[in-house]
Amino acid sequence: MKYGLYYKEVEFNDNSRNTVKRALSSNLKWDQGKVLGKKSSRSSNVAWVRDQQLLSMLFRMAKQINKDAGWNLNITGIEPVQFGIYGKDDYYGWHVDQHSQPVRGMVRKISMSLFLNDDYEGGEFDLEIYKPETDPRYKTFKLSSWSAIFFQGDYWHRVRPVTSGKRKSLVAWFYGPPYI
Numbered sequence: 001m002k003y004g005l006y007y008k009e010v011e012f013n014d015n016s017r018n019t020v021k022r023a024l025s026s027n028l029k030w031d032q033g034k035v036l037g038k039k040s041s042r043s044s045n046v047a048w049v050r051d052q053q054l055l056s057m058l059f060r061m062a063k064q065i066n067k068d069a070g071w072n073l074n075i076t077g078i079e080p081v082q083f084g085i086y087g088k089d090d091y092y093g094w095h096v097d098q099h100s101q102p103v104r105g106m107v108r109k110i111s112m113s114l115f116l117n118d119d120y121e122g123g124e125f126d127l128e129i130y131k132p133e134t135d136p137r138y139k140t141f142k143l144s145s146w147s148a149i150f151f152q153g154d155y156w157h158r159v160r161p162v163t164s165g166k167r168k169s170l171v172a173w174f175y176g177p178p179y180i
Contacts, residue, residue, distance in 0.1 A: 004070025006129040007151040009143065012114065016057060017146055020114070020170065023051035024083060033084065033092070041093030044159075049081040049170070062110055062174045065150045073109045073152075074176040086123055086167040091159055094128075098153040102178050110174040111155075114148040120165030125149065128156040 012020065028047035059078045066073055086092075097111045113125060126138040127149070138156075141149055151157070153173060 003072070006139075006155075007127060007149050008065050008069045009141075010061065010065065010148050010150065011144075012146045012148065016061075019054055019057050020116075023049050023054035023081075024170075026051065028083065041095065043090040044084050044086045044092065046085075047083045049083050051081075054081060058112065058172050059174065062112065062150065062172070066110060066174075069150070071110070071152065075109055075174045076176045077106070077174070079108075079173045079175065082171040084167075084169050084171060086120075086159065086162045086169075088164060089161050090123075090167075091161040094156050094158045096154050096156055097173055105177070106175040107178050108153040108173045108175050110150060111153045111157075112148050112150045112170075112172040112174075114170040114172075115143045115145060116168040116170060117166075118142070118145045120162055120167045122161050122163035123167035124160045126158050126160065127151055 026049075028049065030045050030047050033042045033044040033046045055078050058081065059075075062075060062078070066075060098108045115125075123142070125141045125143075127141065128138040130137045130139070143149065148170075159167070159169075
């Protein structure tokens with residue numbers, strides 16, 4: 001049984017926005033989004049952001065949200081952050097962020113998706129939170145710019161196809177030791 005909120009929405013303040021903008025202004029190496037070398041259920045461009053100030057800020061946020069949401073998970077770090085751009089027809093199919101086995105002895109426990117813009121169509125974020133007999137079993141989000149959703153990493157979620165414009169987002173994963 002899961003405890004606490006299903007998800008937590010947060011709006012980034014000016015200081016947080018400036019930290020993100022500064023981190024994203026560096027030279028980023030872009031690549032096609034892939035899912036661990038498997039046939040991809042995803043179409044987007046991604047760049048990895050390793051800016052220490054950004055990672056520290058997001059980790060502090062996640063620790064506070066972990067407490068506020070009532071999850072109380074043991075999180076000890078953050079992975080490099082993924083900056084994603086979804087163009088027309090780009091998407092990310094249903095998936096969970098938590099791997100089936102610990103990676104380097106750690107488990108992804110909390111995920112975050114920050115919406116960087118809202119001048120696109122489609123590209124909604126769906127998070128499965130309802131019972132199997134509920135139709136639909138998910139809640140749909142299209143948050144305003146600079147708003148983020150935090151949720152537990154074993155929840156199924158997806159990004160629907162973008163129908164026009166470009167959807168820009170920052171995704172982070174917070175990890176800790178395996179569950180006992």
